Amino acid sequence: xxxxxxxxxxxxxxxxxxxxxxxxxxxxxxxxxxxxxxxxxxxxxxxxxxxxxxxxxxxxxxxxxxxxxxxxxxxxxxxxxxxxxxxxxxxxxxxxxxxxxxxxxxxxxxxxxxxxxxxxxxxxxxxxxxxxxxxxxxxxxxxxxxxxxxxxxxxxxxxxxxxxxxxxxxxxxxxxxxxxxxxxxxxxxxxxxxxxxxxxxxxxxxxxx
Amino acid sequence: xxxxxxxxxxxxxxxxxxxxxxxxxxxxxxxxxxxxxxxxxxxxxxxxxxxxxxxxxxxxxxxxxxxxxxxxxxxxxxxxxxxxxxxxxxxxxxxxxxxxxxxxxxxxxxxxxxxxxxxxxxxxxxxxxxxxxxxxxxxxxxxxxxxxxxxxxxxxxxxxxxxxxxxxxxxxxxxxxxxxxxxxxxxxxxxxxxxxxxxxxxxxxxxxxxxxxxxxxxxxxxxxxxxxxxxxxxxxxxxxxxxxxxxxxxxxxxxxxxxxxxxxxxxxxxxxxxxxxxxxxxxxxxxxxxxxxxxxxxxxxxxxxxxxxxxxxxxxxxxxxxxxxxxxxxxxxxxxxxxxxxxxxxxxxxxxxxxxxxxxxxxxxxxxxxxxxx
Numbered sequence: 254x255x256x257x258x259x260x261x262x263x264x265x266x267x268x269x270x271x272x273x274x275x276x277x278x279x280x281x282x283x284x285x286x287x288x289x290x291x292x293x294x295x296x297x298x299x300x301x302x303x304x305x306x307x308x309x310x311x312x313x314x315x316x317x318x319x320x321x322x323x324x325x326x327x328x329x330x331x332x333x334x335x336x337x338x339x340x341x342x343x344x345x346x347x348x349x350x351x352x353x354x355x356x357x358x359x360x361x362x363x364x365x366x367x368x369x370x371x372x373x374x375x376x377x378x379x380x381x382x383x384x385x386x387x388x389x390x391x392x393x394x395x396x397x398x399x400x401x402x403x404x405x406x407x408x409x410x411x412x413x414x415x416x417x418x419x420x421x422x423x424x425x426x427x428x429x430x431x432x433x434x435x436x437x438x439x440x441x442x443x444x445x446x447x448x449x450x451x452x453x454x455x456x457x458x459x460x461x462x
Numbered sequence: 463x464x465x466x467x468x469x470x471x472x473x474x475x476x477x478x479x480x481x482x483x484x485x486x487x488x489x490x491x492x493x494x495x496x497x498x499x500x501x502x503x504x505x506x507x508x509x510x511x512x513x514x515x516x517x518x519x520x521x522x523x524x525x526x527x528x529x530x531x532x533x534x535x536x537x538x539x540x541x542x543x544x545x546x547x548x549x550x551x552x553x554x555x556x557x558x559x560x561x562x563x564x565x566x567x568x569x570x571x572x573x574x575x576x577x578x579x580x581x582x583x584x585x586x587x588x589x590x591x592x593x594x595x596x597x598x599x600x601x602x603x604x605x606x607x608x609x610x611x612x613x614x615x616x617x618x619x620x621x622x623x624x625x626x627x628x629x630x631x632x633x634x635x636x637x638x639x640x641x642x643x644x645x646x647x648x649x650x651x652x653x654x655x656x657x658x659x660x661x662x663x664x665x666x667x668x669x670x671x672x673x674x675x676x677x678x679x680x681x682x683x684x685x686x687x688x689x690x691x692x693x694x695x696x697x698x699x700x701x702x703x704x705x706x707x708x709x710x711x712x713x714x715x716x717x718x719x720x721x722x723x724x725x726x727x728x729x730x731x732x733x734x735x736x737x738x739x740x741x742x743x744x745x746x747x748x749x750x751x752x753x754x755x756x757x758x759x760x761x762x763x764x765x766x767x768x769x770x771x772x773x774x775x776x777x778x779x780x781x782x783x784x785x786x787x788x789x790x791x792x793x794x795x796x797x798x799x800x801x802x803x804x805x806x807x808x809x810x811x812x813x814x815x816x817x818x819x820x821x822x823x824x825x826x827x828x829x830x831x832x833x834x835x836x
Contacts, residue, residue: 324830
């Protein structure tokens with residue numbers, strides 16, 4: 254038996270909340286769409302979209318245990334490192350390219366977002382909002398934030414590029430990305446008021462300008 | 463022996479085909495035999511058959527043993543058997559010796575009925591496409607219309623890929639392991655050196671050495687030594703042999719001094735004693751010629767447009783002879799055709815030979831994939 258990775262425990266513990274993220278993502282995808290999920294983990298989002306919308310899905314994942322989990326879940330998965338680009342995928346070959354809660358864990362952030370815009374007709378990006386009030390409080394007390402949406406200690410986190418909703422809005426403006434929809438959630442519920450303060454998960458939908 | 467995960471004692475069988483086989487080269491094989499083994503039970507609707515294709519020096523003896531005290535099992539015994547990744551409790555597995563082989567199927571060392579002498583140089587050159595047609599004829603004898611999966615590593619993986627092209631409706635899944643969509647120039651070059659070693663051996667006699675009662679052993683052993691170098695990674699060789707000396711000190715001679723040399727000579731001698739030189743030439747040529755993209759001007763994606771099967775493509779990081787980049791070319795062409803494909807790029811130290819090793823993660827991937835079919 255290989256040990257279950259820490260992330261898997263978190264995944265199952267938060268499955269209910271995550272399903273609400275999945276449902277929100279699903280609302281932005283047409284039935285039968287061809288979907289690429291970058292950093293697809295164990296394939297649960299693709300599995301959800303397959304069951305809910307009959308999408309034709311492919312995942313990209315570098316971790317061995319996750320690739321195996323995808324194969325067990327019957328998810329088409331391509332084992333590769335996102336950081337090396339998406340040269341194995343043709344331009345405009347997917348209806349939707351998703352980067353779900355992975356943006357904060359990649360080094361080549363700009364390059365990857367641009368690659369998503371090349372490969373997909375539409376792009377969905379979700380990330381934990383560093384500007385969430387609990388995170389701000391953590392910082393105020395002098396600690397790195399640890400929360401349900403950022404469940405890691407500073408020394409073992411896979412996250413390397415944390416950003417706030419304001420930061421990502423500015424990133425989109427700076428890169429000529431026209432956001433068609435933005436949805437901010439906190440623990441599975443939609444946030445309308447002061448999203449950069451009260452939301453812990455940001456979801457963006459956009460097309461190439 | 464009470465190994466419950468073994469298919470146990472197996473007996474090879476022979477199928478005779480009297481319908482002539484027109485080969486890709488245009489040559490015709492008037493009749494031929496294929497020797498094969500099967501493991502597990504074919505189910506009533508014949509939907510659980512899996513074909514295992516062998517690589518350059520493989521045989522029909524894929525799993526099990528010939529007797530209780532048989533020292534070695536079949537060449538892929540670690541993956542095939544009851545409860546193993548290719549589970550013979552669920553699947554009916556066929557392994558065969560390909561045409562032009564030297565383990566019982568018709569090949570250059572077989573007697574040519576027209577002359578009463580071994581075929582030798584007169585045996586035609588066969589291709590991966592020819593093998594696939596002959597394998598389909600073998601499937602017909604069982605009434606198998608569609609394989610649940612065709613599985614192969616290296617040259618065997620090329621056959622699995624070719625199956626999905628030649629018979630898109632007769633294969634549901636292809637497991638293409640440590641393979642490539644064609645050989646690189648470097649790979650063709652290695653094959654050519656191996657062939658030249660054989661062809662220039664004075665005992666080769668233009669391929670008709672049988673009637674001289676000799677075997678081109680020197681050529682074969684050099685060919686095999688070269689092969690072994692390319693099947694292993696530099697790291698694996700370093701870990702296994704390093705610069706270790708056989709006697710602990712250099713002797714300023716050309717005898718076996720390094721452990722590495724000892725290993726290569728042993729492998730070369732063993733191979734030269736049991737493999738046919740003409741078969742080796744033909745197996746390497748089949749590798750050289752394989753290139754499904756050629757029909758479409760080098761466009762592999764266009765070539766695979768008729769494929770219907772689902773794929774598991776597997777490569778190994780230290781395999782420099784059939785590198786992961788080559789497998790990724792296959793994956794891209796499958797993606798371009800919106801086919802179901804899973805690609806696992808496995809971290810391995812063993813080089814090309816990794817596909818034969820019982821690595822737990824590798825076997826888990828194959829097991830998980832096969833558990834989701836049928």
